[in-house]
Amino acid sequence: MANPKRLVAGKPAVNRAASLYAAGQTHHANGRLREAASLYGEVLALQPRHPGALNLLGVLSSQIGQHAEGARLIRLAVTILPREASFHINLGLVLRELGQLEEAASSLRRALMLRPDVADVHLNLGVILAELGQAEAAIDSYRRALALQPGNPETLNNLGNLLREQGNWDEAETCLRGALALQPGAASTYNNLAVTLAEQGRLDEAVTAYRLALALQPDLPEAHYNFGMALLRQGNLAAGWAEYEWRWGTRLMMAGRRPFSQPQWGGEPGAGRTLLIHAEQGFGDTLQFCRYAELAAARGWRVVLEVQAPLVRLLRGLSGVAAVIAHGEALPAFDAHCPMMSLPRALGTVTETIPGAAPYLHPDPAAVAHWQSRLPVRAGKRVGLVWAGSARAHAPALAALDKRRSVPLSRLAPLFGVPGIEWLSLQKDGDPEGFPLLNLMGEMADFADTAALIANLDLVISVDTAVAHLAAAMGKPVWLLNRFDSCWRWPQGRHDSAWYKSMRIFPQPRAGDWESVVTDIVAALRQFSEPSPDAAR
Numbered sequence: 087m088a089n090p091k092r093l094v095a096g097k098p099a100v101n102r103a104a105s106l107y108a109a110g111q112t113h114h115a116n117g118r119l120r121e122a123a124s125l126y127g128e129v130l131a132l133q134p135r136h137p138g139a140l141n142l143l144g145v146l147s148s149q150i151g152q153h154a155e156g157a158r159l160i161r162l163a164v165t166i167l168p169r170e171a172s173f174h175i176n177l178g179l180v181l182r183e184l185g186q187l188e189e190a191a192s193s194l195r196r197a198l199m200l201r202p203d204v205a206d207v208h209l210n211l212g213v214i215l216a217e218l219g220q221a222e223a224a225i226d227s228y229r230r231a232l233a234l235q236p237g238n239p240e241t242l243n244n245l246g247n248l249l250r251e252q253g254n255w256d257e258a259e260t261c262l263r264g265a266l267a268l269q270p271g272a273a274s275t276y277n278n279l280a281v282t283l284a285e286q287g288r289l290d291e292a293v294t295a296y297r298l299a300l301a302l303q304p305d306l307p308e309a310h311y312n313f314g315m316a317l318l319r320q321g322n323l324a325a326g327w328a329e330y331e332w333r334w335g336t337r338l339m340m341a342g343r344r345p346f347s348q349p350q351w352g353g354e355p356g357a358g359r360t361l362l363i364h365a366e367q368g369f370g371d372t373l374q375f376c377r378y379a380e381l382a383a384a385r386g387w388r389v390v391l392e393v394q395a396p397l398v399r400l401l402r403g404l405s406g407v408a409a410v411i412a413h414g415e416a417l418p419a420f421d422a423h424c425p426m427m428s429l430p431r432a433l434g435t436v437t438e439t440i441p442g443a444a445p446y447l448h449p450d451p452a453a454v455a456h457w458q459s460r461l462p463v464r465a466g467k468r469v470g471l472v473w474a475g476s477a478r479a480h481a482p483a484l485a486a487l488d489k490r491r492s493v494p495l496s497r498l499a500p501l502f503g504v505p506g507i508e509w510l511s512l513q514k515d516g517d518p519e520g521f522p523l524l525n526l527m528g529e530m531a532d533f534a535d536t537a538a539l540i541a542n543l544d545l546v547i548s549v550d551t552a553v554a555h556l557a558a559a560m561g562k563p564v565w566l567l568n569r570f571d572s573c574w575r576w577p578q579g580r581h582d583s584a585w586y587k588s589m590r591i592f593p594q595p596r597a598g599d600w601e602s603v604v605t606d607i608v609a610a611l612r613q614f615s616e617p618s619p620d621a622a623r
Contacts, residue, residue, distance in 0.1 A: 099132050099133070100133070102132060103133045103139075106126075106132075107125070107126070107129045107136065107138055107139055109125050110122045110124075110125030110139070110142065111142065113125065114142060114146060119150060122146060123143065126139045126142055126143040126146070127143070135162075135166055137163045137166040137167045137170065138163075140159050140160070140163040140166070141160055141163035141170075141172070141173050141176060143159050144156040144157065144158070144159030144163065144176065145160070147159060148179075148180045148183060153183040153184045154184065156180045157177065157180045157181060157184060160176050160180060161177065164177060170200075171197045171201040171207075172197075174193045174194065174197035174200070175193070175194065175197045175204075175207055175210075177190075177193045178190045178191070178192075178193030178194040178197065178210065178211075179210060182210075182214055182217075187214050187217055187218050188218070190214050191211060191214045191218065194207055194210060194211040195211065198211070203234060205230075205231045205232075205234035205235035205238065206231070206235075208227045208231035208234065209227070209228065209238070209241050209244070211224075211227045212226075212227030212231065212241075212244060212245075212248075213244065216244070216248055216482060217482065218482070219482035219485060221248060221251070221252055221482065221486065224248055225245065225248055225249065225252075228241055228244055228245035229245070232245065239265040239266075239272065239275070240265075242261045242262070242264050242268070243261070243262060243265040243272065243274070243275045243278060245261050246258045246259070246260075246261030246262035246265065246275075246278060246279075246282070247262070247278045249261065250278065250281060251482070251483050251486040251487075252486060253571075253597055253598070255282055255286050255597070258282050259279065259282050259283070262275055262278055262279040262282060263279065266279065271302055273299045273300070273303035273306050274299070274303075274306065274308070274309075276295050276296070276298045276299035276302065277295075277296065277299045277306065277308055277309040277312060279295050280293075280295035280296045280309070280312060280313070280316070281312055283295060284315075284316050284319070285571035286571070287570070287578050289316055289319060289320055289578070292316050293316055293317070296309055296312065296313035296316060297313075299313075300313065307332045307333070307334075307335030307336045308337075310329045310332030311329065311332045311333045311335075313329045314326045314327070314330035314332065314333075315330065315574040316574075317329060318330070318574040318575075319572070319574040319577055319578065320577075321437055321577060323430070323435055323436045323437055324434070324436055327428075327430050327431035327435070328431065330431070331428065333427075338483075342367075344364060344423070344425070346362075348362075348420060348421060349422050349423075350422065350423060350425075350428065351387075351423065351424040352432050353432040353433050353434065355385050355386045356382070356385055356388070356421075358386060359387060359388065359421040360387070360388045360389075360408075360419065360421050360422075361382055361387040361388065361420065361421065361422050361423070361424065362390050362392060362417065362420040362423040362424070363376075363378070363390070363391050363392070363423070363424050363426055363429065364391075364393075364425060364426065365391075365392065365393040365394055365397075365413065365426050366425045366426055366427055367427065368476075368552065369394060369396070369397065369552035369555075370550075370551060370552040370554070371426065371427060372393050372394060372397055372401075372426060373447070373533075373552060373556050373559055374555050374559070374575070374585060375426045375427055375429055375430070376391065376401055376404055376426070376446075376447075377441050377443075377446050377559070378426075378429035378430070378433060378441065379391060379404055379405075379406045379407050380405045380407075380441075381406075381429075382406065382424075382429070382433075383406030383407070387422075388408045389406055389407050389408055390407075390411065390417075390420060391404070391407050391409070391410045392410075392412070392413055392415075392417065393412070393413065394412070395532075396532040397532070397533050398410050398411070398412050398532075399533075399534040400447060400449070400532070400533045400534040400537055403448050403450075404447065405446065437584055440584050442585060442587055444558065444559060444560070444561040444586065444587060444588060445559065445560045445561035447556065447559040447560050448560070449534065449537035449538040449540075449541050449560070450534065450538060453534060453535065453537075454538045454542065456538065457526070457535070457538045457539045457542055458542050460526060461510075461542060462508070462524070465508060466505075466506040466507055467506060467507055467544045467615050468507075468508045468510060468542065468543045468544050468545075469508070469543065469544060469545045469546070469547060469611075470509075470510045470511070470512040470539075470540060470543045470545070470546045470547070470548075470553075470557070471498070471501075471509060471511060471512060471523060471546075471547050471548070472512045472513050472546070472547070472548035472549060472551050472553045472554070473493045473494070473495050473498055473513060473516065473549060474488075474492035474495075474513060474515075474516055474549065474551075475491050475492050475549060475550065475551045476488060476515075476551075490570075490571065490597075490598075491549050491550050491551075491569045492549055493549060493567060493600050495518060495521060497600050497601070497604065499521070500605075500608050501547070501604065501607060501608060501611060502522050503608075504608060504611040504612055504615055506615035506616070506617075507611065507615050509522055509523045509524065510523060510526070510543065511524065511526075512536065512539075512548070512553050513527060514527055514530070526539065533552075533556060537556060540553075540556065540557050540560060540562055541560065541562075543557075543562065544563070545563045545564075545614065546562055546563070546564045546565070547564075547565045547567065548565070548566060548567065549566070549567045549568075549569075550566060550568060550569065550576070554566055554589070555586075558583075558585075558586035558588055558589045561587075561588050562588060563588050563589075563590070564588055564589045564590070565589075565590050565591075565592060565610070566583075566589055566590070566591045566592065567592055567600070567603050567607070568591050568592060568593040568594065568603075569593075569597075570594040570595075570596060570599070571597065572593065576591055576593070578593075579593075581593070590610075592606050592607055592610075
């Protein structure tokens, strides 16, 4: 019996498919997606393995939000024509939409093996690598893109913004100003330039750049949000709080907005109604702004706090609070709500009216006694130390900031040479092995335990972390090791804090200069550790 022959599309069918495919491309290019999809479907009915139709129908599917189907179709096209660079490019872009970043980067790298001279591919690979937190590789991709296409404002903007995140402010500014020279109407580039200027302490210039960004695009959330933080750093709190409300529109925070049907509180009297105050960002933010619960209660509200689980036990003792629940637990009935960092705006806080009374956090006396019993007999001043913040690897920009605010423990070694100090680690995730630090942090169940341990100390030395807020909220002396591109809470040039009366700030005089900070703290520690005249009698 003869072998069956494969059916091969005849020439009329091939010609018909080519005509339909060309018409589909025209509709697609002009935004008529429904018509294009129909024509690509007709092509595939005639030639099921038509690689171009599979590829473009996949692109179109992704354009209308069907990213998984888009990836499936483009993968089929790739299996048919594996050396077609454009297919790998499109697959990489669709995989990025699906959040499959590693595979997306691999697809773009395969495209570059076939076509290394395509600037846009280097650009898109840089974007994906930056999202993966591979900053150096992303910078290299952007530089390759610029070598091929020097006048691309998007590449200059992306490179400048990533260099800024890495603390390379001079080159970042050059790139961003170059992008603006090519595209002076780009509001997002003005925003990136403003952030770069603000991080260098050039706040007046930054404010001007933010205003230019918002003049070009009045509804740009990132510019409003960053503008708000610049105003707060300048001490213009009223205007700063208003701009800070735009945070919910930013890519960083929009997913955290709570879709409550109840209105957001604006400071009005409560008359016995229930107000839900909910934590929204990090532990330090909650510890700083929970103080406002008492002020809300003074306006007649029954205050319920919803906070991160490790803070529940500690905050149950907060004045003015009727109940404290952990995030994720069932919420009680309430009449109004307020994100915790919107409280200063609701209550009209300006510098002169910051509620700075401390202590407002109080550890349990029994827990204080327990941790006292776990400490050796006192032989000097007891000092707790925190040298690093949370790595926050899920957000590359925040991870880069955490590297700038943290200090390698080895660089703090001169502190341990000061006599008369007993050192304790208050670092939650860090190994002080090899350094003279008593480490009980593995026994801390939550912040209530940490607070009880801190109650037995004379001083806390910390980088900008939640523990610094905790100790200061307890009224303990806190020495803050502060990075050069300071958070808005610690205004430039200040060594004290309007938020915490017991805090003393040791700022970097230059970016990355921890040596000067350590030298200043060593000098201060020598004075601090000296026995008082009364003790000598």
